[in-house]
Structures are given as structure tokens and as C-alpha cells.
Amino acid sequence: RKEVEQDPGPFNVPEGATVAFNCTYSNSASQSFFWYRQDCRKEPKLLMSVYSSGNEDGRFTAQLNRASQYISLLIRDSKLSDSATYLCVVNNARSGGYNKLIFGAGTRLAVHP
């Protein structure tokens, strides 16, 4: 089983649509959770952290369900500029006291006019 699993998509949605991505992770001891965004042929960039209480940043809402080991990202009022690959990331502590980010393969979003 992959450590972080995502639906690869692509999700093709019109501008203004609401779209949701889901992600599951296998390590129940994972400590922190994130969504990164990666544009085509560019580096990943942190979009937002994910907290159990849920958190919102403008049109983006992230949610974590530790019991189900499930993370979600909701994008409202999609813009053309939201077209990218969204990477689900979990942070696992290592025995040496340092952390290791585990990346999902990403979900591709294409927003069309």
C-alpha cells in the first residue's frame, strides 16, 4: 500500500466550479499534513497546512480526519490560475529526531473557461 494515496485525476472543471480532492495516508503516527501545489514543470510550493479542526485560506479549505487517515482539499470558485497538480504531503518523524515528508503522486486539476 502506498504511504500517501491520491486520485491522479485529471479533474476538468469550468471556472467558478467547486472541486474537492481527497487523500489517504497509511501511517497512523504521521504528525503533520500539508497540501503543496506544483505547476507544470515547476517546483512544488506549500499551499497550506492541514489541521484537525479544519482550516480555510480564502477559497481553499483543508480538512483532516485522523481516525480515517484522510485529508481533503476543497477549492471554491475555481480560477484558471488554479490549474496545477495538488500534492498531498504527510510528515513522519524519524528515529533520529528529524522529519521526513512523504509526498503523494498528486491530483491534476484543469480549470477551463
Place this chain on the structure above:
Amino acid sequence: ETGVTQTPRHLVMGMTNKKSLKCEQHLGHNAMYWYKQSAKKPLELMFVYSLEERVENNSVPSRFSPECPNSSHLFLHLHTLQPEDSALYLCASSQDAGGAAADTQYFGPGTRLTVL
């Protein structure tokens, strides 16, 4: 823009060549990382350096040899690579390698490597 630069941006090399990838971070961070991103696959962590000490080697073949001369610079020395090593190699840095300070990693633009 991100404070992490990588050179070269593109590299084509033969299987018998020796080349090096360079990464520099201008963020004052203590931890640096090498990742490999192959097509349609997740980013794979290769190496982690904390305060110039290597703390993780994620079962990477010896044809990849990292070097961290100081906390701002990270190199990846390549020799006798295989075509399947063709990928995007990304460098990243974070404030520290552990705790909450490791949560946010800043990536460089990557080196797109093609091995012929």
C-alpha cells in the same frame, strides 16, 4: 523567488560522464534535501542534511554522491548513471530537519536530467 537556486536547470549526460548538480539556499536554513521526481511518480526523498551532517540516505545507489560543504550549499555528484535515472532533481531547504521547523520546505526550480 523561493530563495533556493539550482544549477544547471537542464543537463544531458552520457552513462560514462561525471557531472554535479548544485543547490544554494539564501534563507539561512539549517536543513537541506535532495529529491527525485520521475514522471507520474511521487517525489522521492534521497538525502537529508542537517547542519552539514547527512542524517538520511534513503537507499540511494552509490552512483549518486551528495556533498554539503556548508549549510547554504548542497551538491549531488553523478557518475555512471543509467537511463532510468533521468528525472527532475529537486533541492529543498527548511529551517531545521526536525520538529515544526521542518514542516515547511522551500524547493528550488530543479535540474531536469536526461541520461542517454
